[in-house]
Amino acid sequence: HAHQTIPFDPGSRSLGVAVGFDGSRHAAAALAHGAAIAVRRGVKLSVISTYRAPFDFYVTYAALPPDPEAEKGRARAVLDEAAKQLTAHPGEVSYLTAEGDSVGALVEASQRALLMVIGARGRGGFLGRILGSVAAELPAHARCPVIVVPSDSEHATGPVVVGLDGSLAGRRAALHAAQEAVERGTSLRMLAALQVPRSGDVWAPILPEAVTEAVKRRRIEVQSALEGAVDWVTEHVPSLEAEGEVVVGDPAGLLHEAGRSAQLVVVGSRGRGAVASALL
Numbered sequence: 001h002a003h004q005t006i007p008f009d010p011g012s013r014s015l016g017v018a019v020g021f022d023g024s025r026h027a028a029a030a031l032a033h034g035a036a037i038a039v040r041r042g043v044k045l046s047v048i049s050t051y052r053a054p055f056d057f058y059v060t061y062a063a064l065p066p067d068p069e070a071e072k073g074r075a076r077a078v079l080d081e082a083a084k085q086l087t088a089h090p091g092e093v094s095y096l097t098a099e100g101d102s103v104g105a106l107v108e109a110s111q112r113a114l115l116m117v118i119g120a121r122g123r124g125g126f127l128g129r130i131l132g133s134v135a136a137e138l139p140a141h142a143r144c145p146v147i148v149v150p151s152d153s154e155h156a157t158g159p160v161v162v163g164l165d166g167s168l169a170g171r172r173a174a175l176h177a178a179q180e181a182v183e184r185g186t187s188l189r190m191l192a193a194l195q196v197p198r199s200g201d202v203w204a205p206i207l208p209e210a211v212t213e214a215v216k217r218r219r220i221e222v223q224s225a226l227e228g229a230v231d232w233v234t235e236h237v238p239s240l241e242a243e244g245e246v247v248v249g250d251p252a253g254l255l256h257e258a259g260r261s262a263q264l265v266v267v268g269s270r271g272r273g274a275v276a277s278a279l280l
Helices: 025-041 068-085 102-110 133-141 168-184 208-236 251-258
Strands: 016-020 045-051 093-099 113-119 146-149 160-164 188-194 242-248 264-266
Touching: 016 025, 016 102, 025 045, 025 068, 025 113, 025 146, 025 168, 045 068, 045 102, 068 093, 093 102, 102 113, 102 133, 113 133, 133 146, 160 168, 160 251, 168 188, 168 208, 168 264, 188 208, 188 251, 208 242
Parallel strands: 016 045, 016 113, 045 093, 113 146, 160 188, 160 264, 188 242
Antiparallel strands: none
């Protein structure tokens, strides 16, 4: 994928920790989250508000978009809200407006960020987009790690959880998860899902004994790979407390359940599948 060929050079990431902000309660939670990370890492914090650019062609007068200068003014007013929230922030802060589609503008900004932080929901989507679409789309397309923050995230006190599938993206995700765990003073829980064949998955019947034996063999393989991943991560991050666990079930469902007690759930933006895992 094209975005994987771009070198991740921290020296070129002038935005530091970048937060997409639209004034919603989810955005306020994301801003607090991003500001805390910027302080822990001693890096710059950038707050970005987007506004829609005018189009070149309109079918009817009613289809004309709002005046672009007025839209830009509203984006600046939103940044004023962010500045009020950050009055006690001890580090450097930049406030930026970005013209264009919310996801596209933030993807472009992500090329200059060490990390992007956004809310799980926005105000009307995120300055006009469908509700939650930025949180759904940005992590799969961004050129840096992305943290999606729900408004009640501060209540979580458990470990950092990372999902592994044996892919390179999973290994990269594990390193980011390890860094977060150490910064937060917590442990890392590394999960690998073991999917069991269901009735109807194959056209020919299989004896239950054969299925059970296949699952046992697969569990041993997955467990061995997971133990290797745990050793690899702790070798790179010696101060990390990490444990691996193979859990039977659907990966998405297992990670969702693990997220109920986790401070953070980390996954790679690409998996092993050519189609099903093409995007996050």
